[in-house]
Amino acid sequence: MLHQHIHPSCPNWVPNAWAGATQGRSWKKEGKPSIKTIQSKIGELYDCVDIYKQPALDHPLLKNHTLQLKPSSLPNGLKLAKPKPATFYGFNDTCPSGTIPIERFQKSDYFRSHRPVDGRSESGHYFAIIETNGVSPNLFHGASVRMTTHKLPKVLPNQVSSSSIYLFGGSQGPHFDLNVIEAGWHYSPNDYNDNNPRFFTFWTGDGYGNTGCANLRCRGFVRTTSSSIGPGSTVEKFSVYNGEEFLISLQIFKDPSTLNWWFLLQGESIGYYPRELLPSMDGGIDKIQMGGYVFAPSSDPSPPMGSGHPYTEGRDYHVDPKDGCVFAYGGKGGFTK
Numbered sequence: 001m002l003h004q005h006i007h008p009s010c011p012n013w014v015p016n017a018w019a020g021a022t023q024g025r026s027w028k029k030e031g032k033p034s035i036k037t038i039q040s041k042i043g044e045l046y047d048c049v050d051i052y053k054q055p056a057l058d059h060p061l062l063k064n065h066t067l068q069l070k071p072s073s074l075p076n077g078l079k080l081a082k083p084k085p086a087t088f089y090g091f092n093d094t095c096p097s098g099t100i101p102i103e104r105f106q107k108s109d110y111f112r113s114h115r116p117v118d119g120r121s122e123s124g125h126y127f128a129i130i131e132t133n134g135v136s137p138n139l140f141h142g143a144s145v146r147m148t149t150h151k152l153p154k155v156l157p158n159q160v161s162s163s164s165i166y167l168f169g170g171s172q173g174p175h176f177d178l179n180v181i182e183a184g185w186h187y188s189p190n191d192y193n194d195n196n197p198r199f200f201t202f203w204t205g206d207g208y209g210n211t212g213c214a215n216l217r218c219r220g221f222v223r224t225t226s227s228s229i230g231p232g233s234t235v236e237k238f239s240v241y242n243g244e245e246f247l248i249s250l251q252i253f254k255d256p257s258t259l260n261w262w263f264l265l266q267g268e269s270i271g272y273y274p275r276e277l278l279p280s281m282d283g284g285i286d287k288i289q290m291g292g293y294v295f296a297p298s299s300d301p302s303p304p305m306g307s308g309h310p311y312t313e314g315r316d317y318h319v320d321p322k323d324g325c326v327f328a329y330g331g332k333g334g335f336t337k
Contacts, residue, residue, distance in 0.1 A: 035055045038101065042196070042234060043102040048095035054102070059219035061276040069224050072257040072270055075142055081267030087149070087246060088199070088266075089236045090228035100223040103232045121254070124298050128305065129291035139284030142150055142253030143167060147185060149246050150307045151238040154195055155187040160295040161303045162186030162200075167252060167261075168287040170280030178207035179280040180263040181261060181273060185248055187303070197235040199248065199265065205277050222260075223271040230270045239305065254284065 034047035052067060074080070077280040095101050132140075144167045155161055164184030170177045182202035189195050191214075203220050204212035213220055215231035223230055239245040251264040259275035259282055275282060 035096055035099050036093075037104075038091050038095060040091055040228075040234065041089045041315060043334055044234070045115060046091070046095075046101035046225070047104055048099040049102050051098055051100050054100055055216060056219050056222045056274070058130070059277065062219075062274055064273055065276060067222065067224075067257070068258055068260055068272065071253075071255050071272075073255075075218050075251075075253050078144075078251060078253075078264065079267075080269060087235065087237050087248060088229045088233040095226040097226075100226055101230070102223075113332060121171075124296050124302070126294050126302055126305070127291060129289055131289040132288060136297055139286055140167075141284050142251065143285070143288055144249075144251045145290060147248045147250070148239045148307070149185060149197065149235050149237065152187060152197075155189055155303045156276045156296070156300060157189040158297055159300065159303045160186060160188045160293070160294045161305055163187070163306060164290065164293065165250070166289040167281075167285045168289075169278060169283075172286040173280070175207040176209055177280050178204070180204050180208075181252060181278070181281075183250060183263065184250065192232075199229070199231065199233045199235065201231045201263065201273075203273050203277060207305070211277075219272055220277065221273060225268065225270055227270065227328055228270065229265055239307065252282070255327070287297040 034049060036048040038046050038048060040046065056062065057065065057067070073249050091101070143165060147163050152161060162184055163186070164182055167181040169179035180203065185199050187195065187197050188200075191246065192198060200214050201221050202212065202214045215221065216223060220232055235248070238248040249264075249266055253262055253264075254260075255262055255272070260272040261275070261278065261281065263270050264271040294303050294305045296302045
């Protein structure tokens with residue numbers, strides 16, 4: 001298992017169950033000419049695409065969208081920092097100024113999402129979840145999470161293991177008005193043609209009906225930097241069992257001026273989901289979920305979650321005045337506090 005921290009407050013948490021999957025169509029390289037092609041240090045190809053011609057901006061709802069290159073301001077207590085690229089594999093080259101890197105996928109045009117289905121379960125889906133108390137009238141305008149990274153035994157091509165945070169808008173209304181932002185790290189071999197853990201983002205604007213896709217594979221996330229870290233980046237450093245831990249630090253928050261939903265990954269602003277795609281979030285987030293998810297067909301043993309060690313080796317939870325609410329589950333996997 002793993003441990004995660006959420007800020008800035010410690011609401012009442014209640015357990016919940018997640019299950020399900022959805023798919024989103026991939027972006028097609030045709031019509032998005034690459035100015036340059038670069039390679040990651042493990043051989044992945046990335047196309048450097050004009051920042052103003054990235055797939056997200058082709059979305060019909062973004063016809064009049066103005067590209068925002070950086071947040072107008074940061075939440076209290078947050079500061080931009082030099083990223084820690086050692087957590088992720090970098091590139092052997094750089095994209096030209098004014099372009100962003102988009103990974104060139106060789107095979108999969110679809111992406112599995114790990115979505116909540118309100119207490120119902122499906123065969124092969126397993127979860128360890130906390131969520132904000134649904135009876136609270138308070139709205140959130142962002143969340144901060146630190147996730148330990150782990151090198152898991154081989155996850156089979158038709159399996160998934162992930163650590164995620166989910167932000168909801170409109171969770172108390174009609175399901176077709178439900179907006180969700182997801183982010184975290186996962187192993188999903190079918191989607192990447194390898195067994196490497198990746199940072200991912202996902203969105204839906206209609207309760208996983210007709211919208212929803214991950215990373216930059218279709219119209220959604222607006223990338224604003226040519227940095228080596230971003231949606232789809234491959235994790236390089238892993239926590240050591242009962243030893244040194246490596247963390248992915250993520251902040252997601254609503255820009256007070258534009259109402260876009262910005263991402264800070266390892267202290268660097270990497271991009272955002274435009275407000276036009278998530279109208280039910282304009283007022284704020286009404287529910288937050290976080291935790292681990294694994295999936296395997298019923299004929300296969302389930303893959304490990306988090307560090308893969310039993311929860312009895314770890315601590316249930318504790319409240320840290322500095323960190324707010326901390327939910328720790330699973331084995332030692334770097335959690336040495």
